[in-house]
Amino acid sequence: MVLAALLLAAAVAQPELDVALQVVPGRLTVQMIVHQELPVEWTSALAGGAPVSITYRLHLYRNRRWLWDQRLASHELVVKAQRDPLTGVFALVAELDKEILASGQESSQEQAVRWVTSPPSVEVPVPVRHEPLWLFVRAEFFTRYKLLVIPTAEGTEWVQRAIGETP
Amino acid sequence: MGPAGDRGDAVSDWRRRWQRYRRQNRFLIALYVLVLALAGGAYALFSRMAGLPVEELTNRLLIFLLWWFDLTLIVVLLFILLRNFVKLALERRYGMLGSRFRTKLLLSYVGLILGPSALVFVLSASLLSRAAASWFSAPVEGMAGAGVTLAEGLRRQTEARVSRTVESLAREVEAAPGEAVRIEVLERLHGLLGSQSTSWWRNGTPLLELLDPRERALQRLGGLDLDDGTGRGVRTERAGGTLVVRAWHRLGDGSLLIVGEALPGDLMAAQARLAVAGAAYERLKLDRPTMTATVVLGFGALALMVAFAAIWLGLYLSRRFTAPLLALAATTQRIAGGDSLEEVPLPAEDEVGLLVGSFNAMVRRLRQREEELSATVRRLDTVLGAVRTGVLSLDAERCRVAGNPAAAALLAMPELVNSEQPLSALDEVGLGGLADRIRAADGASRGGLTIYPQGVARQVEVAIVPLGAAPGPTGWVVALEDLTQLLRAQRQAAWSEVAKRLAHQIKNPLTPIRLAAERIARQFERGSAELGEIVPASCHAIVEHVQVMQDLVDAFSRFAKLPPTARRPVAIGELAAQVVALYQGVRPGLEVRLNDRTDGMLVALDPDQLRQVLTNLIDNAIEASDGGGLVTVTAGADSSEWVLTVDDDGHGLGTTDPELFFQPFFSTRGRGSGVGLAIIQRIVTDHGGVVRLLPREPRGTRAEIRIPAETA
Numbered sequence: 001m002v003l004a005a006l007l008l009a010a011a012v013a014q015p016e017l018d019v020a021l022q023v024v025p026g027r028l029t030v031q032m033i034v035h036q037e038l039p040v041e042w043t044s045a046l047a048g049g050a051p052v053s054i055t056y057r058l059h060l061y062r063n064r065r066w067l068w069d070q071r072l073a074s075h076e077l078v079v080k081a082q083r084d085p086l087t088g089v090f091a092l093v094a095e096l097d098k099e100i101l102a103s104g105q106e107s108s109q110e111q112a113v114r115w116v117t118s119p120p121s122v123e124v125p126v127p128v129r130h131e132p133l134w135l136f137v138r139a140e141f142f143t144r145y146k147l148l149v150i151p152t153a154e155g156t157e158w159v160q161r162a163i164g165e166t167p
Numbered sequence: 168m169g170p171a172g173d174r175g176d177a178v179s180d181w182r183r184r185w186q187r188y189r190r191q192n193r194f195l196i197a198l199y200v201l202v203l204a205l206a207g208g209a210y211a212l213f214s215r216m217a218g219l220p221v222e223e224l225t226n227r228l229l230i231f232l233l234w235w236f237d238l239t240l241i242v243v244l245l246f247i248l249l250r251n252f253v254k255l256a257l258e259r260r261y262g263m264l265g266s267r268f269r270t271k272l273l274l275s276y277v278g279l280i281l282g283p284s285a286l287v288f289v290l291s292a293s294l295l296s297r298a299a300a301s302w303f304s305a306p307v308e309g310m311a312g313a314g315v316t317l318a319e320g321l322r323r324q325t326e327a328r329v330s331r332t333v334e335s336l337a338r339e340v341e342a343a344p345g346e347a348v349r350i351e352v353l354e355r356l357h358g359l360l361g362s363q364s365t366s367w368w369r370n371g372t373p374l375l376e377l378l379d380p381r382e383r384a385l386q387r388l389g390g391l392d393l394d395d396g397t398g399r400g401v402r403t404e405r406a407g408g409t410l411v412v413r414a415w416h417r418l419g420d421g422s423l424l425i426v427g428e429a430l431p432g433d434l435m436a437a438q439a440r441l442a443v444a445g446a447a448y449e450r451l452k453l454d455r456p457t458m459t460a461t462v463v464l465g466f467g468a469l470a471l472m473v474a475f476a477a478i479w480l481g482l483y484l485s486r487r488f489t490a491p492l493l494a495l496a497a498t499t500q501r502i503a504g505g506d507s508l509e510e511v512p513l514p515a516e517d518e519v520g521l522l523v524g525s526f527n528a529m530v531r532r533l534r535q536r537e538e539e540l541s542a543t544v545r546r547l548d549t550v551l552g553a554v555r556t557g558v559l560s561l562d563a564e565r566c567r568v569a570g571n572p573a574a575a576a577l578l579a580m581p582e583l584v585n586s587e588q589p590l591s592a593l594d595e596v597g598l599g600g601l602a603d604r605i606r607a608a609d610g611a612s613r614g615g616l617t618i619y620p621q622g623v624a625r626q627v628e629v630a631i632v633p634l635g636a637a638p639g640p641t642g643w644v645v646a647l648e649d650l651t652q653l654l655r656a657q658r659q660a661a662w663s664e665v666a667k668r669l670a671h672q673i674k675n676p677l678t679p680i681r682l683a684a685e686r687i688a689r690q691f692e693r694g695s696a697e698l699g700e701i702v703p704a705s706c707h708a709i710v711e712h713v714q715v716m717q718d719l720v721d722a723f724s725r726f727a728k729l730p731p732t733a734r735r736p737v738a739i740g741e742l743a744a745q746v747v748a749l750y751q752g753v754r755p756g757l758e759v760r761l762n763d764r765t766d767g768m769l770v771a772l773d774p775d776q777l778r779q780v781l782t783n784l785i786d787n788a789i790e791a792s793d794g795g796g797l798v799t800v801t802a803g804a805d806s807s808e809w810v811l812t813v814d815d816d817g818h819g820l821g822t823t824d825p826e827l828f829f830q831p832f833f834s835t836r837g838r839g840s841g842v843g844l845a846i847i848q849r850i851v852t853d854h855g856g857v858v859r860l861l862p863r864e865p866r867g868t869r870a871e872i873r874i875p876a877e878t879a
Contacts, residue, residue, distance in 0.1 A: 041453060048315065048449030049442055085315050085442030086410055086435070087403045088322065145456040148296065148463045151230065 016156040019137050023163060028126045032056055032077075034117040034139050036156055042141050046090075047109060051082040052142075054116050055155075059136040060163075062129065072133065075124050077101070079116040083109070094119050126163065133163040199239070207232050226457050233464035240471040247478060248277065264500065265493040269485060276481035280474050288470035295462045303452055311448040314441035321438065322410065325430060326401045329414040332360055333399075333426040337416040340367075340424060350375050364388075364413075364427035374422065384409050384429045391415055391425060409435040491519045495526055508534045557627075557647035559583070565606060565643055566590055577627070577649055579620040596620070604629055605645055615650070626650045665723075665831055668841065672719050676712030683708045726831060726842045732773045732853045739809065740765035742774055743802045746781045756795025759785060764803030772874075776850045783843045784813040784870045791817025791868060808856075808873045816867040825860040847872075 016036040022029040034054065046052045056077040061069040080093045090112035094101040102120040106112040126133065140155035210231050251273055258266035336356055343349045350367070353375055357365040363379040378385055384407030391402070391413060401414040406429070413427040451458075494511045502508060510527040548571075551558050557574030561567065568590050570583035578598055582588055593602040597619050604616060608631040616629045628648035633640035683705035690698045740763040750759040781800070788798040796816035803810050820828075827833050831845040844858075851858040856874030863869050 045449040045453045048311070048452075049446030050449035050453055051446075052453070082446075084405075085318055085445060086322065086439060087405060088319065089403075142453060143457065145460045148292070149234075149460045149467070151460065 015159065017137060017139050017159045019135075019159050019161055021135070021161055021163065023126070026125060026128060027123055028135070028163065029121050029123045030058060030135070030137070031121045032119065032137060032139065034156065036139075038113065038117070039141055039154060043109070043113070046081055046083060046112065049083050049085040051080060053078050053080040054119075055079075055140045056119065056122075057136075057138050057140065058122065058124065060124075060126065061134045061136065062131060063134070069134070072127055073124065075122070077119060077122050079119045081112050081116050083112070090115075092116065096122055096124075135161045135163055137161070199243075203232070203235065203239070206235055226454070226461075229461055230457065230464065233461065233468055236468050237464055237471060240468065240475055244471065244475050244478065247475075247482070251482065264497050265489055269489055272485045272489070273482070276478060276485065280477040280481065284470045284474040284477070288466060291466045291470075292463045295466065296459050299455060299459050299462060303455060307448070311445040314438075315445045318438040318442055321430070321434075322403055322412070325410075325412045325428060326403060326414070329412045329426050329428050330399075330401050332362055333414040333416045333424055335360070336365065336426060337418060337424050341418060346374070353377070362426055363429060364425070366425045366427075367422060368425065369420075369422040382429045383407055384411055384432075385427055388413075388427070391423075408432055488519070491523050495523055498526075508537065555649070557649070559605075559645040559647065561590065561605065561643040561645065563639070563641050563643075568593070568605075574647055577620065577625070577647055578618070597622070601627075601629065601647075605631060605643070608633075608643075624651075626654050661831075668831065668833065669719070669723070672841075673716060676715045680709045680712050722842045723831075726846055726849075729846065729849060732776060732850075734771045734773055734854075736769040737772050737774045737777070738765070738767060739770045739772070739777075739811075740767060740802050742777060743781060743800055743811070746778055746785065747800050749782075750785055750789070750798075753789065754795065757789060757792055757798065758796075759789070759798045759800070762799055762801040762803075764801065768804060768809075770809055770874075772854060773850075776853075780847045780850050780872070781811070781813075783847055787843065787870070788813050788815035788817065788868070791815050791819075793817065804876065807876050809876055811872040813870045814863060814867060816863075819866055819868055820860060820862050828860055829858070 016034070018033040018035060020031040020033075022031075042052055056079070058073075058075040058077070059071055060073040060075075061071055064070055075097055077097075078095045080095070081090055083090045088107065090106040090109065092104045092106060092112060092115050094103070101122070104115060106115055136158050138156055138158045140153040142154055143151050144154045146152050207228065210228060255266055255270045255273065259270065336353065339352050339356055340349045343352045353365060353367060354377065356362075357377045362377070363382050364385045365375070365377040366373055367375040388404075388406055388411060398417040399415060401412065403410055403412050405411075409432045410430045411427060412430070413425055415423055415425045417423050491511065498509060498511050508530050510530050511523050551571035551573075554571070555573050557570060557577040559568050559570045559574050566589060567587040568583065569587045570578070570580070572584055575581050575583040578593070578596070578601075580588070580592070580596060590602055590605065593599065600616060601618050604614075611630075611632050613628070613630045616627055618625050618627055626649075628646075628650050630646040630648075632644050632646070633642075634644060635641040687698075687702050687705045690701050695701070744761055744763065747759055747761040753759070785798060785800065792798060792815050797814075799812075799814045801810075801812045801814070821835070828835075829844045829848040831842045833841050833845075848858050851872055851874065854874050856872060858870065858872045861869045861871060
């Protein structure tokens with residue numbers, strides 16, 4: 001019973017997507033770590049040499065009274081991984097808004113998975129505002145189809161973080 | 168016209184164009200395809216702008232188009248079905264013609280189309296989904312995995328072999344004293360171990376490089392970039408179309424010993440193909456849900472298109488089949504409701520067209536008949552308006568009455584011409600007698616009547632005739648003949664004739680009376696001796712002629728004072744026998760014979776008046792039979808009349824008009840009052856019959872009396 005309670009507490013304490021923020025005037029540094037176990041299809045495709053990726057979506061909102069929230073900015077970090085079946089080397093690339101942010105090579109799948117689930121920190125500009133902003137982050141692995149035809153993105157839940165005033 | 172007017176015209180023009188085009192199916196389909204193409208193009212453009220890979224873009228575009236196509240088809244189908252169902256429900260609620268039939272037809276179509284279409288779609292989607300799953304079967308996956316494992320194993324085996332070689336070399340070199348000996352050892356072992364590449368490096372400078380000249384890939388390789396400074400290791404690299412495995416070992420003096428080996432090119436090419444195929448297979452596995460969705464959506468689109476086309480076709484056919492029938496039914500309903508005859512405007516073919524054509528032909532024929540009937544009615548109206556006889560028409564119940572102008576003028580009711588009036592309106596204007604006569608008639612009847620329109624007496628002959636066969640006449644017609652002027656004229660003529668004849672009859676005895684009186688006076692003035700003889704003779708003549716005048720006056724009185732008819736059942740044969748018996752032996756050589764064919768028949772007559780009629784006729788017959796002969800009285804009956812004839816063998820009628828004999832005081836004998844036949848005619852007329860005199864062949868006269876049996 002105690003073990004179950006501890007496991008439950010650990011499960012509750014460990015979010016699917018851990019987002020750490022560092023705010024400096026005009027800029028926001030986001031560090032994301034996926035704790036959720038990646039789907040089998042994803043890992044087997046990586047092991048088989050197919051190109052796979054994890055897309056981190058970052059949306060910055062501000063609250064508006066009487067209206068829906070206004071999206072101030074939207075960013076997309078795509079972390080790609082592909083194994084060379086001949087050399088066994090995993091080629092890794094991180095692109096922020098289609099611009100290469102970082103790249104690397106790993107010789108084992110564990111290291112490659114660790115690289116894509118804890119990608120390099122992302123630094124995005126934040127508009128200067130005297131009001132709290134909200135950052136929504138989500139990691140998407142690939143597209144599934146419910147009832148065969150309804151596309152749904154497989155990934156973590158949206159994580160919401162408040163950003164204090166940025167004078 | 169100003170700019171505002173021009174804008175208004177332009178808007179109306181566009182509205183008219185839209186109204187004209189929006190009902191054309193081709194226009195709607197083209198619009199739909201255009202919107203589909205525009206949406207797909209826009210999506211492709213935005214996706215391209217987002218920088219998607221070409222393969223991903225194609226997949227997403229295909230899925231998007233299929234989704235768009237399916238959704239729009241579903242929406243259109245639902246719209247069509249809902250629109251038709253709502254329309255039919257409203258039509259059924261308001262009881263419009265044909266709504267029930269079209270509802271059944273639509274439900275049948277929908278059931279027949281959607282059921283099989285859904286079944287085919289489900290079966291096809293399931294079959295294709297399973298087929299897609301079978302593409303990723305275990306044998307294929309095993310082969311792909313084995314290929315990858317094989318490549319992996321070969322690489323690892325090579326890496327292990329090269330690592331062992333460099334370790335062996337390192338041990339021998341470490342044991343050898345001096346650099347020259349070490350180089351000799353390396354050259355010897357390089358040849359002995361059959362290595363493809365052996366090199367000895369110190370501070371980035373090669374001390375020794377031994378290469379197999381056949382391996383060009385090894386010749387093009389540069390030095391190892393060992394940033395981490397590890398003492399030993401192995402690395403596999405792509406070079407010259409093959410794999411090169413290099414293992415290194417750092418010796419105790421800091422120099423680096425490297426052994427390399429290039430895997431066979433052809434083997435590596437095969438392994439590369441295998442690896443690419445395996446990677447593609449994994450990629451395909453990852454895209455399997457997308458492929459399944461594409462297939463299902465594609466088949467869904469196909470099924471929806473079939474359903475859409477079938478339902479559209481069904482609705483079109485149902486409209487095409489039912490439209491002529493509904494138009495026909497609506498037209499017949501309108502005609503039954505009292506509308507004018509009209510043809511069904513919808514052109515149609517096949518059997519329905521035959522039906523519509525027959526109906527239209529019938530309508531044309533009926534319209535022609537109607538026109539003919541209208542012409543006849545117009546002619547009849549014209550005739551009725553022109554004739555002087557008043558004609559009233561009544562309905563079967565004799566409640567409403569209308570009349571022609573003559574009737575309206577006769578009855579002083581002009582409103583009868585324009586519209587039907589209640590029969591009771593006649594009572595209100597003092598024509599109750601006529602109204603009662605009309606109400607009481609139970610068949611065809613005729614008779615005289617005195618009416619008092621606006622208080623003025625008028626004698627009319629009223630003839631009432633039912634329309635149609637008894638017992639249920641469809642209407643009644645009453646003819647009113649105004650006899651007032653005629654009767655007045657006849658009466659005046661009769662009185663003139665009576666006065667003339669009376670004067671003539673009176674003048675005949677007056678002349679002898681005047682001559683006798685003058686003779687007495689002349690002889691008295693002369694003092695004639697014969698006066699004693701002349702006076703009695705003249706007085707006798709005067710008295711005799713005065714008696715004639717007295718008889719004349721008595722006859723006139725009898726004719727004028729004829730009593731009313733008192734009918735009762737009489738055995739007509741017995742009465743005739745009684746009268747004939749009185750004339751037996753009345754004159755020598757004359758026989759009066761009775762021919763009784765009545766068989767004891769009882770007839771409602773006035774026996775006294777009939778006896779007088781028979782006596783007068785026999786008297787006339789005896790008078791006409793100068794030298795004797797036979798007078799035959801015959802009593803009998805035919806189908807509808809009682810008949811009495813008196814035949815004689817006398818001198819006959821001569822050239823005199825027989826009708827003159829029935830006028831009062833007309834006589835060809837020069838004696839008698841001349842009112843006998845007039846009295847006979849009046850009695851017979853009062854009994855509703857007729858009397859006439861007919862010549863007999865070769866000589867003689869027949870007096871014939873006919874009285875209707877129903878009247879008698």
